[in-house]
Amino acid sequence: MIPILIGITIISFAVIHLAPGKPTDLMVQLKPNVDLEAREKLNQIYGLDKPIYVQYFNWIKKLARLDFGRSFIDNRPVMEKISERLPVTILINVLAMAIIFLFSIPIGVKSAVRRGSVFDKTTTIFVFMGFAAPSFWIGLLLMSFFGVRLGILPVSGIASLDFENFTLIHKVLDVMRHLVLPVSVISIGGLAGISRYMRQSMLGVISQDYVRTARAKGLPEKTVIYKHALGNALLPIITILGLSVPSLISGSVIIETIFSIPGMGRLMFESVFTRDYNVIMAGLVVSAFLTLFGNLIADIAYAYADPRIRYGK
């Protein structure tokens, strides 16, 4: 675990610093009247005049105190910027995840149990489409239909302009209304993937001996499926949940950019455009840590849910 954490910081740092040119180059490019002396001074302020390994150790020393330095753009602490953006991203993804699981588990179970039926074939087609359709395209389609043509849903931001004057209930409703489209886009993509896994997993379980035994002793089909099979089929889904953290974070860049949502993904996107290197490095480190954390939680949950692992060798 520790070597991986260190490796994450090394790669995040190397990606930015091994490329030719210094982060201050762009600041200077933007203001042509900055002379060489001022530029040297900037390099000094940001410690860019020191050897690369010294820079790394300085950076990591600060990182240990959760200090990612300051943004080049507005000079605010990077940590402050991230901690105000991250909750939005987490909220959207948690909502999407809840919807994905609510729908994909029954869909997966049903298409596994009725393998080869019309329902199974229809969902398979839907799954292939869901895998292949780019999320930003689905986003654009939903935006143009519900936002522009019907005009019933807002297409950007997470709150109305006069948000401050609303009552609490009104505020919650307002945010919900703004989140309908982005959460739908994430859900459509995820639904395809998770329902497919669920189907696969269920098919594997149904052919097991203990399911045959349950049927042989005359249990009703409902009990066999929901009591004996479903629990076991859900196990691999826990792992999938942990593994989907990085792709959710990746997806948030696109979703948040098209819907102008002030989250972590959009922060990353803006920082790439303005080459705000401290924010980019922090974004890499934080997202990789989140991924690692997601895997860890999935492992623990798996061990908790599956006694074979808890009591295993």
Add this chain to the structure above:
Amino acid sequence: MMKQIFRNNQAVFGAGIILLLILVAVFAPKIAKYDPAFINIQSALLGPSLEHPLGTDSLGRDLFSRMIYASRIALLIGFIAMGLALGVGVIFGSLAGYFGGKTDSIIMRFADIMLCFPRFFLILAVIAVVGPNIFNVMVIIGLTGWMGMARLIRAEILSLKTRDYVSASRALGASHFFIITKHLIPNGIGPVLVSFVFGVAGAILTEAALSFLGLGVQPPNPSWGNILMEGKAVLGVGWWVIIFPGLAILITVLAFNLLGEGLRDALNPRVER
């Protein structure tokens, strides 16, 4: 194996579409009626017609011609990026699997670390430094996509290297290089090729997303992603600018996914046919 692939309808269907796309990309200048970069403001945002089968964009450029040329970029980036990933993955994975020990733990630990990063974040960070263009996008997608393939080939080689024919070859004095390239890689490449086909689909999606965000293929070079980006500006006015490029991406990615699934089934002896 070829027989099994041909018996699989979806794989044949996918391969057919891919072949068609390759032909379109190769003969783009013959198929496209107009110069994809020819701007004519007077014919801006015309709907689909006989003159312009898929309509025109906000600068009056023929959408059909632009999309035909964009297929070149999509396929080029998909194949070359994943070719690079395949090369890196096979080299790293076979070294790790064959030599084991320290080599193995260093390489695989490196792969583990790379896998911790949300891929799109990593790609964006590198683009911020090196700048967006077709070449950079290709290389970056390739260099962030080798880890899965390395794991696959490593697992294959771990089981293959204990086989008798490998011991026999070694007893006859074959070099490590000979054993890896002649015995192990050819026998263990199957799952990696499946992953390659899915990878091309992923790379095409990634390129489209990057170009859509303005961080991939730069205008005036047409890419399905940046046509959609321009389409976003005329949302609600020109539906065709949004529908068609998206459909092109969907069909292309679908074709690669179908071929990948078909290949996987053909290689898996346990799948019932």
